[in-house]
Amino acid sequence: MKFRIIIIFFFILSCSPQFSTINQKKPYSAKGFAYIYSDFDFNEKIISGKMNKNIMQISHQNLRTGTLIKIINPKNNETITLKNIKRIKYPDFYKILITNAVAKKLNLDSNLPLIELIEVKKNKSFIAEKAKIYNEEKKISSKAPVTSVQISNISKNGSKNSLNTNNNIFIHVASFYSFNTAKFLEQRIIKEVTDLDVKKLKIKKINSKETQVILGPYNSVNLLKNDYIKLHNFGFEELDIFINE
Numbered sequence: 001m002k003f004r005i006i007i008i009f010f011f012i013l014s015c016s017p018q019f020s021t022i023n024q025k026k027p028y029s030a031k032g033f034a035y036i037y038s039d040f041d042f043n044e045k046i047i048s049g050k051m052n053k054n055i056m057q058i059s060h061q062n063l064r065t066g067t068l069i070k071i072i073n074p075k076n077n078e079t080i081t082l083k084n085i086k087r088i089k090y091p092d093f094y095k096i097l098i099t100n101a102v103a104k105k106l107n108l109d110s111n112l113p114l115i116e117l118i119e120v121k122k123n124k125s126f127i128a129e130k131a132k133i134y135n136e137e138k139k140i141s142s143k144a145p146v147t148s149v150q151i152s153n154i155s156k157n158g159s160k161n162s163l164n165t166n167n168n169i170f171i172h173v174a175s176f177y178s179f180n181t182a183k184f185l186e187q188r189i190i191k192e193v194t195d196l197d198v199k200k201l202k203i204k205k206i207n208s209k210e211t212q213v214i215l216g217p218y219n220s221v222n223l224l225k226n227d228y229i230k231l232h233n234f235g236f237e238e239l240d241i242f243i244n245e
């Protein structure tokens with residue numbers, strides 16, 4: 001987790017590595033929603049670049065072009081590793097932009113496209129995987145009919161924004177070694193983040209070395225998205241979203 005507002009020296013020292021600025025020497029990782037590309041979103045300037053929806057392509061707006069990214073569907077453990085083709089701007093709520101071909105490969109739920117991302121450092125062990133992906137992409141004809149999944153603006157249609165009641169969705173705000181520091185952050189959020197659903201704000205002790213501040217559970221994508229944006233605007237970046245915490 002990266003938090004650009006410096007509260008006090010004590011506060012920063014108490015943060016666990018998950019709450020520190022992303023170390024470029026460490027692989028990037030995140031959990032949240034994928035944004036599934038459509039030409040309509042590009043034409044409406046919701047996203048800044050064009051992709052080929054018929055083949056497996058991904059774009060991460062903060063990682064360098066050419067970065068290998070492993071994408072995992074946490075609901076079925078399907079995985080795929082692809083190269084970041086270019087840095088396309090998309091709404092900050094989402095973790096990555098993917099084509100429908102990628103969504104189909106991972107068997108993602110189009111109404112709840114939860115994913116986990118892990119940056120893959122380039123080395124010889126991934127040459128075979130890259131070759132396999134390349135061959136799979138070649139098999140997909142550009143003439144093949146691929147239905148576009150419309151989830152570009154999930155706030156417009158409330159009827160499609162209810163989450164499966166079997167899924168408990170949480171926002172992971174921060175992790176700390178100290179319970180008192182987690183409590184300190186909880187109180188600051190309650191005091192300073194306006195209109196946040198503070199009833200969902202919780203402190204969860206994971207073990208003797210980690211205490212988490214989380215928000216949830218949510219049964220509406222809209223409500224989750226609204227609280228996510230409020231925290232993001234307050235100063236939190238790269239907030240993770242978890243299922244069945």
